Amino acid sequence: MVAACHSLGYEYLAITDHSPHSASGRNLSVDGVKRQADEIAGLRERYPDIAILHGCEVDILSDGRLDFPDELLARFDVVVASLHVSRKQPRAELTRRVLNALRNPNVDIIAHPAGRMIQSRDDLDLDWDTVFAEAGRTGTLLEMNGSPHRLDLSDQRARRALAAGCRLTIDSDAHRIEELDYVQWGVSQARRAWVGPEVVANTWSRAQLLDWVGRKAERLG
Numbered sequence: 001m002v003a004a005c006h007s008l009g010y011e012y013l014a015i016t017d018h019s020p021h022s023a024s025g026r027n028l029s030v031d032g033v034k035r036q037a038d039e040i041a042g043l044r045e046r047y048p049d050i051a052i053l054h055g056c057e058v059d060i061l062s063d064g065r066l067d068f069p070d071e072l073l074a075r076f077d078v079v080v081a082s083l084h085v086s087r088k089q090p091r092a093e094l095t096r097r098v099l100n101a102l103r104n105p106n107v108d109i110i111a112h113p114a115g116r117m118i119q120s121r122d123d124l125d126l127d128w129d130t131v132f133a134e135a136g137r138t139g140t141l142l143e144m145n146g147s148p149h150r151l152d153l154s155d156q157r158a159r160r161a162l163a164a165g166c167r168l169t170i171d172s173d174a175h176r177i178e179e180l181d182y183v184q185w186g187v188s189q190a191r192r193a194w195v196g197p198e199v200v201a202n203t204w205s206r207a208q209l210l211d212w213v214g215r216k217a218e219r220l221g
Contacts, residue, residue: 002043002052004177012051012206015040016080019058019067028056033072051206053077057111062086064100066107073106078213080143082111087124095127102134105220108213109141109169112152120149128160136165139212139219141201146186147173158193167199167212 005013017028017036028036033056040054055078059067062085066073073079081101083094101107113131114123135142142161145152150173153161158168170190172182190200197203201212 001174001177001180002047002050004180006047006050008180010050012053012209014053014055014078016055016057016078019056021059021061021067021085030068030072033075037075053206053210055079057082058107059084060097060101062089062097064097066101066104070104070106073104076106077210078108079106080109080111081107083115083124087115091125091127094124095130098126098131099134102131102138102140103220105217107140108216109143110135111143112145112150112173113142114152114154114157116152117149118151123152128157129164132161132164132166135161137219139167139216141167141169144168144170144186144190144195145173146171146182146184146189147179148182148185151185151189153189153193155189155192158190158195162193162195162199167201168195169201170195171202 001015002013015036020027020029037054040052044052055076056068057080058073060081060083061067066081083097098110101110115121116123142153144158161168168190170183170186172180172186174180174182201209204212
């Protein structure tokens with residue numbers, strides 16, 4: 001992945017493996033975080049022209065807790081939170097779980113906010129106005145996922161998010177090299193929503209991005 005992103009001319013990439021309770025099959029254990037950090041340190045020496053951000057995609061559990069403790073999340077460069085389990089809870093409970101993640105000082109991005117899989121899984125029943133307002137207030141980034149199976153946020157919801165003052169990311173959700181091109185689907189979705197680059201965090205420089213995520217605790221007061 002690093003070599004492929006380097007060849008594409010990327011300034012940086014983020015490695016965000018799933019946390020223990022995810023059903024992805026590519027889960028990162030607590031003990032594995034240190035081993036992965038050491039591996040990334042070695043890759044940084046081999047590829048000094050591209051910044052490798054060590055991150056994770058942490059599950060929002062059914063009771064609203066996050067799948068890694070805060071002291072571990074604080075060690076990552078970037079933290080993505082996502083809701084995969086107990087999707088049929090009432091709207092108020094699902095919304096509360098997402099709000100818990102938005103208000104966590106270590107969570108920088110909410111992945112595929114609607115949790116949809118096109119033609120196979122419905123969107124989460126969230127109070128979207130409340131979610132967008134809190135994402136805007138906390139400066140937590142909302143993902144526009146370019147996987148053709150997701151395209152989430154939708155263009156309509158992305159417009160509503162912008163109106164609420166949210167900032168976004170556009171990414172490929174690549175689990176293998178050939179999926180890196182999926183970012184173009186995310187860009188197309190963003191164009192449909194009239195999203196400008198100034199509100200898309202991964203058009204910013206690495207320094208700008210890390211400064212933004214590093215100041216979340218200040219925004220929370």
